[in-house]
Amino acid sequence: MARIASLDAVDLEILRIIAEDCTTPIKEISRRVGISQPMVRKRIRRMKSWGLIKGCRAEVDPDVLGATSYIIIFESQRPEKLDDVLDKFSGVDKLYASTSRSIGVVVFRAENLQDIDSLVKALEDSGCKILKTALLDVEYGKTWIPEAPKERVQPKCAFCQKPIIGKPYIMELDDGTILLFNSKQCAEAYLLLRRGGSG
Numbered sequence: 317m318a319r320i321a322s323l324d325a326v327d328l329e330i331l332r333i334i335a336e337d338c339t340t341p342i343k344e345i346s347r348r349v350g351i352s353q354p355m356v357r358k359r360i361r362r363m364k365s366w367g368l369i370k371g372c373r374a375e376v377d378p379d380v381l382g383a384t385s386y387i388i389i390f391e392s393q394r395p396e397k398l399d400d401v402l403d404k405f406s407g408v409d410k411l412y413a414s415t416s417r418s419i420g421v422v423v424f425r426a427e428n429l430q431d432i433d434s435l436v437k438a439l440e441d442s443g444c445k446i447l448k449t450a451l452l453d454v455e456y457g458k459t460w461i462p463e464a465p466k467e468r469v470q471p472k473c474a475f476c477q478k479p480i481i482g483k484p485y486i487m488e489l490d491d492g493t494i495l496l497f498n499s500k501q502c503a504e505a506y507l508l509l510r511r512g513g514s515g
């Protein structure tokens with residue numbers, strides 16, 4: 317990589333545009349930020365390789381589907397180990413947790429009251445102490461984009477999600493996607509998982 321990982325004003329402008337609507341055509345982004353389409357693509361690819369742009373997802377409004385939203389606030393010694401439990405419930409929207417404070421919040425979309433009861437029970441069975449369950453009727457949030465350029469960003473390993481210290485192990489996929497890893501081991505593990513997942 318010729319450039320060190322940094323974010324300039326043009327990168328920030330691109331981020332703002334795609335954070336608002338990630339389906340904005342490259343042509344339109346190019347026009348708005350004033351650089352060529354290939355350069356826009358290159359910058360987006362670079363920001364993806366750092367793990368900065370994590371994805372482009374549809375925002376589905378659960379209200380339209382008649383679902384009711386809840387927050388479940390709980391105490392847990394190992395909130396980072398709840399993936400297996402939460403994976404079993406399709407209504408889980410988000411988990412926010414603090415391992416240092418042993419506390420977590422689950423945002424849950426329930427189609428009926430049984431859904432929420434079974435999730436609460438599953439959390440209790442895995443050692444969580446439920447502090448509060450409440451109907452969620454206010455939501456606010458937007459993607460954070462820094463105000464000013466960053467001299468240095470900290471890329472994450474595409475496999476283990478840990479910050480990359482030192483020289484990254486770089487891999488380019490067939491579709492031109494560039495991925496950064498902590499080590500060759502992480503890259504191999506990633507490929508193995510990817511093959512398993514797509515088969």
Ligand SMILES: [Zn+2]
Nearest residue numbers: 473476498502
């Ligand atoms: Zn890794």
